[in-house]
Amino acid sequence: LVYVDKKGQRVELYSPTEMPEAGGFLWNKYMMVQFNCRGYAVGQFMQPEPSKYAYAPNLEAKTFMQPEHAYYANHPGRFFYIKDDDTGEVFSAPFEPTKTSLDYFCFSAGQNDIKWRIEALNIEVTIMVTLSDSDAIEMWELNVTNLDNKVRNISIYPYFTIGYMSWMNQSADFFPELNAIIATCISPYQKVEEYFARHNLKEKTFFIADTVPTSWCCNQKVFEGNSDVSFPDGIKAYALKQINSLYEVPAAVMQYQQCFQPEQRMNYRFLFGPASNDQQVSEIKNRYFGKTLCFDQEKNNYQHYVMQSSGPIKIDTGDNILDQFVNHWLPRQVFYLGDVNRLTTDPQTRNYLQDNLGMSYIAPNTARQAFITALSQQYQTGEMPDGILIHPDASLKYINQVPHTDHCLWLPICIQAYLNETNDLALLDQLVGFADNPNKQTVKQHIELALDWLIGARDERGLSYIAQGDWCDPMNMVGYKGRGVSTWLTLASAYAINTWIDICNDYQIEINSKYRAFAIQLNQAVNTHCWGGEWYSRGITDDNVSFGVADDKEGRIFLNPQSWAILSGAASTEQKGKLLAQIKQQLDTPFGTMMLAPSYTKMREDVGRVTQKFSGTAENGSIYNHAAIFYAYSLFKIGEGDKAFEVMRKMLPDDDFIQRGQLPTFIPNYYRGAYYQHPRTAGRSSQLFNTGTVSWFYRCVIECIAGLVGHKGDLLIKPQLPTHWPKLSVNRKFNGSIFEVEITKSKQVSQQTIQVNGSYITSNRITNIVAGKNYLVKVLIPAQSELIIIMGV
Numbered sequence: 001l002v003y004v005d006k007k008g009q010r011v012e013l014y015s016p017t018e019m020p021e022a023g024g025f026l027w028n029k030y031m032m033v034q035f036n037c038r039g040y041a042v043g044q045f046m047q048p049e050p051s052k053y054a055y056a057p058n059l060e061a062k063t064f065m066q067p068e069h070a071y072y073a074n075h076p077g078r079f080f081y082i083k084d085d086d087t088g089e090v091f092s093a094p095f096e097p098t099k100t101s102l103d104y105f106c107f108s109a110g111q112n113d114i115k116w117r118i119e120a121l122n123i124e125v126t127i128m129v130t131l132s133d134s135d136a137i138e139m140w141e142l143n144v145t146n147l148d149n150k151v152r153n154i155s156i157y158p159y160f161t162i163g164y165m166s167w168m169n170q171s172a173d174f175f176p177e178l179n180a181i182i183a184t185c186i187s188p189y190q191k192v193e194e195y196f197a198r199h200n201l202k203e204k205t206f207f208i209a210d211t212v213p214t215s216w217c218c219n220q221k222v223f224e225g226n227s228d229v230s231f232p233d234g235i236k237a238y239a240l241k242q243i244n245s246l247y248e249v250p251a252a253v254m255q256y257q258q259c260f261q262p263e264q265r266m267n268y269r270f271l272f273g274p275a276s277n278d279q280q281v282s283e284i285k286n287r288y289f290g291k292t293l294c295f296d297q298e299k300n301n302y303q304h305y306v307m308q309s310s311g312p313i314k315i316d317t318g319d320n321i322l323d324q325f326v327n328h329w330l331p332r333q334v335f336y337l338g339d340v341n342r343l344t345t346d347p348q349t350r351n352y353l354q355d356n357l358g359m360s361y362i363a364p365n366t367a368r369q370a371f372i373t374a375l376s377q378q379y380q381t382g383e384m385p386d387g388i389l390i391h392p393d394a395s396l397k398y399i400n401q402v403p404h405t406d407h408c409l410w411l412p413i414c415i416q417a418y419l420n421e422t423n424d425l426a427l428l429d430q431l432v433g434f435a436d437n438p439n440k441q442t443v444k445q446h447i448e449l450a451l452d453w454l455i456g457a458r459d460e461r462g463l464s465y466i467a468q469g470d471w472c473d474p475m476n477m478v479g480y481k482g483r484g485v486s487t488w489l490t491l492a493s494a495y496a497i498n499t500w501i502d503i504c505n506d507y508q509i510e511i512n513s514k515y516r517a518f519a520i521q522l523n524q525a526v527n528t529h530c531w532g533g534e535w536y537s538r539g540i541t542d543d544n545v546s547f548g549v550a551d552d553k554e555g556r557i558f559l560n561p562q563s564w565a566i567l568s569g570a571a572s573t574e575q576k577g578k579l580l581a582q583i584k585q586q587l588d589t590p591f592g593t594m595m596l597a598p599s600y601t602k603m604r605e606d607v608g609r610v611t612q613k614f615s616g617t618a619e620n621g622s623i624y625n626h627a628a629i630f631y632a633y634s635l636f637k638i639g640e641g642d643k644a645f646e647v648m649r650k651m652l653p654d655d656d657f658i659q660r661g662q663l664p665t666f667i668p669n670y671y672r673g674a675y676y677q678h679p680r681t682a683g684r685s686s687q688l689f690n691t692g693t694v695s696w697f698y699r700c701v702i703e704c705i706a707g708l709v710g711h712k713g714d715l716l717i718k719p720q721l722p723t724h725w726p727k728l729s730v731n732r733k734f735n736g737s738i739f740e741v742e743i744t745k746s747k748q749v750s751q752q753t754i755q756v757n758g759s760y761i762t763s764n765r766i767t768n769i770v771a772g773k774n775y776l777v778k779v780l781i782p783a784q785s786e787l788i789i790i791m792g793v
């Protein structure tokens with residue numbers, strides 16, 4: 001069903017029906033498109049806010065990318081009907097809208113393109129879509145081959161849906177001089193000010209072909225006729241009716257009537273995207289289909305763009321799905337998130353910081369600049385805003401208008417990963433201004449102001465106020481009256497402070513002793529008020545009710561407070577033993593670790609919107625991978641490498657592809673949970689590739705599993721291999737050098753031994769790294785027992 005190719009860095013799916021929602025995504029700085037294997041597509045481009053160029057049949061609310069996006073018959077898509085003109089038989093590629101059974105089907109997701117190969121009626125169709133590097137343009141290539149040994153008359157119809165553009169004004173026509181269909185709209189608005197802000201909007205959708213069509217149609221209703229999209233009247237007829245759209249739903253359909261000799265192949269290219277005016281369409285046509293073969297050039301440029309996602313680690317574990325994911329798809333997803341900030345203009349502060357934790361490994365300069373951008377929008381009180389504005393016309397929208405209380409704590413946590421990787425101590429001395437004061441202070445001072453803000457935002461018990469949410473966005477009614485507190489936030493604040501203390505110790509930076517005292521105090525407050533005997537609660541509401549506790553029928557245990565109690569040091573050995581046992585019993589499933597259980601089935605007005613999400617989806621008890629990776633990270637920190645690896649490995653589908661419906665090309669934000677409540681849907685992927693999971697997943701692979709951690713410019717070696725791996729080969733780029741590392745389990749050693757370029761070293765630290773030099777590192781770790789680290793770091 002699924003094949004993960006090593007060399008071509010592709011993942012292939014051989015059925016259009018077994019995993020109907022599976023697909024892949026492409027993006028550049030201007031747009032992103034998610035293609036599902038059957039031909040449906042969700043695309044958007046930035047101007048500067050996300051906008052559509054292929055619309056749904058009804059007017060859509062504009063929000064963020066939705067999980068578990070639903071597809072339906074007239075959903076936006078890019079399709080090719082193929083008709084044997086001699087027999088009248090029809091099929092469509094890649095699969096929708098005719099859903100005719102095919103002789104062969106292959107959907108193939110690549111790093112920088114998506115391809116299909118289809119066979120039916122003795123005709124082969126191959127399709128390739130890629131993006132331009134410099135525009136919001138989809139670039140399509142179609143090859144049709146007559147596999148027969150007789151002459152055949154075949155009609156080929158590319159059908160690119162445009163959909164319901166606007167209730168104010170929409171139309172479309174064919175422009176012979178451009179060989180293009182152009183649809184135009186005035187997107188709805190109300191305020192006069194909006195009129196003046198809109199003249200550069202791209203309100204045209206173009207479909208340009210490189211080959212002159214036999215016929216065309218721009219009118220969805222006329223094309224479908226009395227049938228529907230599965231077998232439109234337009235396809236039944238000999239030729240398409242050349243009808244435009246005058247305030248009728250636009251469509252882009254062309255027809256190529258072609259006589260094919262035996263084994264003859266025909267090639268067509270198309271461009272699809274948004275433009276401001278016809279002149280722009282003409283320029284695009286000339287540029288991509290002109291004499292200079294810009295189509296191929298752009299395709300190459302896009303490949304180079306995506307290649308920038310290459311990361312600092314390649315692993316060979318023998319587990320092909322994991323290896324290909326870590327070596328190619330994981331850095332690609334990390335780079336997507338970090339390079340275009342999820343294609344938003346006001347990324348949530350915690351997302352922006354964590355996405356740049358990931359970028360620290362791939363493009364450290366980008367990460368550095370992002371930390372500075374974020375800090376320049378901090379208030380002088382130390383408070384961080386809910387979102388970071390990264391475009392001059394951006395404003396805080398949607399979730400960023402809801403006050404959340406955790407943003408400050410991500411600063412030292414994310415910056416620590418950056419410093420490990422780069423040893424760029426100068427960052428801490430960099431001067432940066434504030435949102436409400438241009439007077440600059442150092443990054444170090446900014447971080448301490450953030451920590452002071454967290455320390456100040458606590459109640460008389462010493463617990464952190466949650467306001468209308470912490471990491472958990474929809475936990476909006478625990479503290480909206482101003483009194484509710486969060487166990488997780490208190491623990492995470494302690495962890496953030498401890499992380500800052502570690503950074504200062506590492507770099508011999510003087511630090512006020514109050515921080516150590518506050519970290520202890522925070523942990524103590526949690527142990528006094530939030531430990532329930534077997535696990536930690538999630539918080540205490542405005543009305544002083546603890547929740548996430550044994551007495552709760554729903555939402556009895558939450559994962560995050562347990563993981564972060566391990567990270568913050570709040571949990572004693574005994575407490576750790578207890579809470580790990582409870583996680584195993586109440587939260588572990590074959591698909592991963594659930595975020596809470598049992599999932600809520602009805603509104604709790606003292607917890608909030610999270611309880612209204614459907615049980616087992618998103619924060620209401622799914623396997624929310626972001627929470628699960630925090631858990632994995634905490635397990636590594638206490639040497640529970642096997643458990644941690646299991647949590648991570650379950651983020652990738654393997655022998656359960658059909659249940660997950662997901663290809664191992666990205667980690668989705670969740671898999672359905674509520675394992676005991678809704679076993680039928682448990683494990684199903686959200687298909688949403690916007691998730692903070694992947695930066696942490698990358699960090700866990702680099703710093704914990706391979707254990708090749710940067711530290712003050714040195715490379716520490718402290719791997720944690722799962723018990724069932726006999727060895728691990730790693731290629732690690734660090735500090736401008738390449739480390740070829742072989743980690744082998746051996747019965748001959750009782751503690752870790754390390755040879756660097758043939759000589760043993762006495763600690764687990766490679767020092768005096770010379771940039772440009774290659775290092776051959778052989779590590780032996782004891783076979784039976786867990787790793788013993790010689791020099792404790």
Ligand code: CEZ
Binds near residue numbers: 472618
């Ligand atoms: O958003 C994510 C946020 O982007 O939810 C996480 C949070 O930490 C991330 O910053 C956990 O709450 O509003 C909502 O109800 C949803 O929770 C979404 O905002 C959610 C989506 O998955 C977005 O991709």
